[in-house]
Amino acid sequence: MHPQDFEKVVSPVSVAHFSQYKLTASLLKQLEDLSFHVYTSQVLEGLNHRPLKGREILLGHECVSIDATGQCVKATAAFLEEGKYMQKNVQCNILVGTDGAGSTVRKLVGIDLRGERNLQNLVSVHFLSRDLGQYLLNERPGMLFFIFNTEAIGVLVAHDLKQGEFVLQIPFYPPQQNLEDFTPKICKKLIFKLIGQELSDIDVIDIKPWVMHAEVAEKFVCNGNRIILAGDAAHRFPPAGGFGQ
Ligand SMILES: Cc1cc2nc3c(=O)[nH]c(=O)nc-3n(C[C@H](O)[C@H](O)[C@H](O)COP(=O)(O)OP(=O)(O)OC[C@H]3O[C@@H](n4cnc5c(N)ncnc54)[C@H](O)[C@@H]3O)c2cc1C
Known part of the structure; x- marks a missing residue:
């Protein structure tokens, strides 16, 4: 696109x-x-x-x-x-x-x-970054970004590129990982790893776990x-x- x-x-x-x-x-x-x-x-x-x-x-x-x-x-x-x-x-x-x-x-x-129950545990991270929104709008517009690299995995859902509003879905694996591992600071670091650069205006609003069922x-x-x-x-x-x- x-x-x-x-x-x-x-x-x-x-x-x-x-x-x-x-x-x-x-x-x-x-x-x-x-x-x-x-x-x-x-x-x-x-x-x-x-x-x-x-x-x-x-x-x-x-x-x-x-x-x-x-x-x-x-x-x-x-x-x-x-x-x-x-x-x-x-x-x-x-x-x-x-x-x-x-x-x-x-x-x-x-x-x-x-x-089927308990297909996957995930953490949803709702965050704002106008800088990321502007970058994507100009360079790689889209709604869903499936990101895999050696540092992290996640699905970035763009809710509003102009306002820079996003939800990041990160898979996690209890009991080896806990929800407490996903603090705002750690989530910010994960976001930076996924997008490949640091964002000075990032604001993590909410972090919530959910379980995928079918x-x-x-x-x-x-x-x-x-x-x-x-x-x-x-x-x-x-x-x-x-x-x-
Ligand atoms: C993490 C996640 C991401 C998703 N992303 C997308 C997406 O990008 N696009 C998409 O199309 N779908 C998405 N979905 C699916 C979508 O959210 C649901 O399919 C949709 O919300 C279902 O709508 P609903 O009205 O049936 O139920 P809900 O949205 O769950 O609404 C149910 C309502 O009933 C109320 N309620 C509960 N119990 C009672 C009670 N006893 N009496 C009265 N009211 C009650 C609740 O408070 C709530 O307001 C996602 C789901 C998840 C978990």
């Missing part, structure tokens, strides 16, 4: 890598544009004691139990109000569990995952098609290539 390739428009829809915090903000904005009301935990007072209307999104609510024995599905959600845990009951015809790979909905209805739920619907699993609750794949969902 060359810098001039960015100028070519060959598809009406462009591929983009978005950091989760940008994606979440953009999705919430889209929902509001579609006349949904999104309530954060700060503005929920009063709302929690009346039935839900249509097009209402309540943030900060955790599904803790489900009863699908009657005509409709009854879900209980827990939330914090003035430091106390409260519960709210929600009735619906269909419940869609989109609560991620560790899905409580899936566990509550007793659906197992099948596939698992699919044994079924996606149950209770007379009234409970449905979607997204990672139904299938979690290795994100290699960044083409996840």
Whole structure:
């Protein structure tokens, strides 16, 4: 890929890598544009004691139990109000569990995952460097950089070349290595080894471990098609290539 390739428009829809915090903000904005009301935990007072209307999104609510024995599905959600845990009951015809790979909905209805677990341990390093962004933008633009050299191995994911925002995925091997081995200082050194030069403006924001699994739920619907699993609750794949969902 060359810098001039960015100028070519060959598809009406462009591929983009978005950091989760940008994606979440953009999705919430889209929902509001579609006349949904999104309530954060700060503005929920009063709302929690009346039935839900249509097009209402309540943030900060955790599904803790489900009863699908009657005509409709009854879900209980827990939330914090003035430091106390409260519960709210929600009735619906269909419940869609989109609560991620560790899905409580899936566990509550007793659906197992099948596939391969613990394929690889990795550390995600979220960092900023405008210098690296500018260098890549001018010399080697791209979204994903698979880097192997004698000093280090990693996959560099460019989330925003202009702002210099990146996530580096580094494989690690417990018990020979521990998460504590990946301090901000060590991560900076690894980044310098991978890109072959020191960056004066590097800012490591976050370091988090994760484990790669490849698992699919044994079924996606149950209770007379009234409970449905979607997204990672139904299938979690290795994100290699960044083409996840
Ligand atoms: C390290 C890593 C990198 C990845 N990179 C990419 C990538 O570059 N591109 C890509 O397309 N995909 C990528 N993926 C995959 C992608 O992140 C997931 O496929 C996607 O986030 C799944 O979306 P989801 O909405 O199903 O679940 P999630 O994004 O996990 O969202 C689940 C939501 O449910 C909430 N929740 C959990 N429990 C409850 C409960 N009991 N009640 C109510 N809410 C609950 C959670 O707080 C969360 O907000 C990556 C995954 C990993 C682990």
